[in-house]
Amino acid sequence: MQTLSNMLERLPMKETHRLGIPILPGGLPLVGHAPFNLGDSLNFLRGASAKVGPIFWMRSFGSEMQLVCMGEPGFELLKNRVTSSEFIRDQSPEFIGDALLSQDGTRHRNLRSPMSGPFTPRGLSSSGASALSAEVIEASVASLPASGPFSLLTETQKFALDIIFRVMGIDRSEINDFNTNYREFILGAFPLKLDLPYSPRWRARRGRAWLDARFSSLIAAARGRPEMPGTLSALLAVRDAEGQPLKDDDLISNLRLLALAGHETSASVMAWMGIVLAQRPDLWEKLREEATAAPGLPRSPEELKRHPFAEALFREVLRIYPPVSATAREATEDLTLHGKLVPKGTMITIPLGTYGYDPAIYPEPEKFDPSRWMGRRVPPSAIETAPFGGGPHFCLGYHLAWVEAVQFATAFARELSRRGVRPLLAPGVAPPKLRYLPFGQPPKKTLIEFVPVV
Template identity: 40%
Template sequence: MVGHLPALYRDAIGLLRRSSGALGPLFWVNFGFAHRRLFYVGADALDVLRMPEVVMDYTPNLKAIVGRSTAAHDGGLHRHMRSAINLSLSPQSFVKGASAAIASVISARLETWFEQKSIAIHPAMRELSLELIFRVCGVPTADLAAWSRAYRELLLGVYPIPGRLPGLPAYRSHRAREWIDERLRTLLALAREGAGAGGTLVEMLSNARDEEGEPLSDQEIIDNIRAMLLAGHETTASLLAWIVIFLSQAELRNAVYEEHAAAPEAPAPTSFRDTQRFPVSSAIFREVLRMYAPGWFIFRTVTEAITLHGRRIPRGTPLAISPTYLGYDPSLFPDPDRFDLSRWKDRSTSPGHLDLAPFGAGPHFCAGFNIAYIEAVQFQSAFVRALRRAGLVPRLQGPSPKQVYFPLGHPTPSTRLAFHPG
């Protein structure tokens, strides 16, 4: 009944690595409740995401989360929505405008954490990242605690447990989606009437047009904003939590401080190009991403027969790719279990498709890559500088944190960080 689900929850990448070692790069994984997927973990797995014969495929429980968004569709519908979103949001201006909001939110949160003396790392990063994405997107932040609860409930829909009886994951996820959508409809209605705040994501999407001049429907706007807010804070929360865990090491923390202190004219980046001036901070982000990518699987289905690893994969086969697994492939990253910044620090080129595997590939490559990169580098700068000013040293409490893989990858929620004078 539950298949590999318990093993996937505890150690998904370990299960994939053991399976690959025993069976090769093609093997079936049972997600439980009669849901099986053929995983392909070959070194060229990202190429599968670019094949026209392989399309997006969400199970019903996941479709209920992403709805009619770009994440759930291919072909003409995907191009319609993606082009409207891309044309309405200039990456340069949007990211640059977001950077000021990011800096102010991080600064305020750091003061609160220091006053508390200790924090539960992942819950604290979830609250921070939710406020960050709300400020970046222009969504009111008056009721963040309720939004945070709703999104945690929404994510329960990841579990493939059938039935919608009260208390079951699908029931709770559906109820949370209705709560979220009701508030997004209110924001959209205000934008349509011209009564909302100008320049927000909701307002921009309400006026967005695709390449043919067609607008987005209200449901398309709501579904895409819901998905953006979810992806924009849950994934960032996990990455920032692991960054904090590694910055509890004095050597890394000092290296980050020194490189940011050496650039007083621009202590925090406001564009993707700016991040390249901070090789240590960038390397920490990229190495954390390699080892602890939050979205460790991508689902697809085969519409026409293809060949993988010399095997014919028939039409209708449910496929799965694991970007995180690629980060542990020793043929791609030698000694993959070691946290090693030298993999990235000495590189003079921009990240390639393999380096960015956790953000996907092909037409569904994550549009939030630049924001995530800038947030991570800005956060590191603010964190180490604030610690120095306050004369505090961060120390992990409890056992060594481990990655938990559902609903999305994140460090053990009980992992805490204490701030001591030093």
């Protein structure tokens, strides 16, 4: 039986190319390709590339189109040599505002450079953030249900939020209030201009006001406690190129987004790790051997080196289940992509998640194989860490996510080994598929359970 998309492809279309670049067929009236790109984004984009090539227009709502550029030429755009990220400020003035994500050039470098230090492996260790993360993860994993099926994503979301707030110096008693106001604030990500009382935009502004006021209080308190562990105190100690401390407004706008993105993506990665282990006893045994041989959870760059398999598991999960499917840039000059001229001002989508499935980079890309990361003498290349972006806007929290994932895998294996059990998908639960709404998370209905080791 033909699908609706296949039937629509057979209908005559007025326009098949724009600027010599193919328009992806199969769009629906009014909504274009949006329904097909929603959820199963990676398979949709990979299928589109196989059908019309590595650069194409995709129909959006109404008459709008967006240009998609696959492959290495797309990844090169992330370097922002011929593109810009500043359009984000105009699209989401209240949600993104003047955060690092919407800045380029000198302004971005002057702010990014001092903020980077506390988020390196060495910075996380010296500030005590790695130790705080290990403490939260160890306690959280120990509290996982002893019996019965449960949603691992629900659990990882709880302690990923706990981690990001603890390393920022936020008291655990405030997590519920922060969570409530973040749910309000995230409504600002939707491009709805209606601004009436209790409308999404109104609620987002209210949530942001609460968050900003609370972050302002936390910064003031931290200034009076330079010995306080965590990234917030470390950020307050850094100085810019002129020897000046970071301004409160800059700290607030970036901490607000770091806390939001940091816990959602980390929760996803940790949940996928546990679900993969529940399906692969061979991988579980390798992790268990490594984790139980270690004296504890890693808290420094040197200790991370004792956990190569846990790191390999983290990187392979990122490759197969990237939390973010795509990003975008605006062309700041005319440029050529895949032999096609793209004019200045064009908005270009770069599908970050598809790079993990490139057979030129990863042999047998559909195969989940952590061994591809083992025994390497060089760190992952820029394109191998594409799930975290690239160029000047590479994710500031990359190293924290790396540390958290290795700590989680280690704690998970040690705790279950202590209990004499191993993870398994609950009876009747099918292997989950990657979906984006908006992050690439496993469905909450994907349940696991712990079973005795025979």
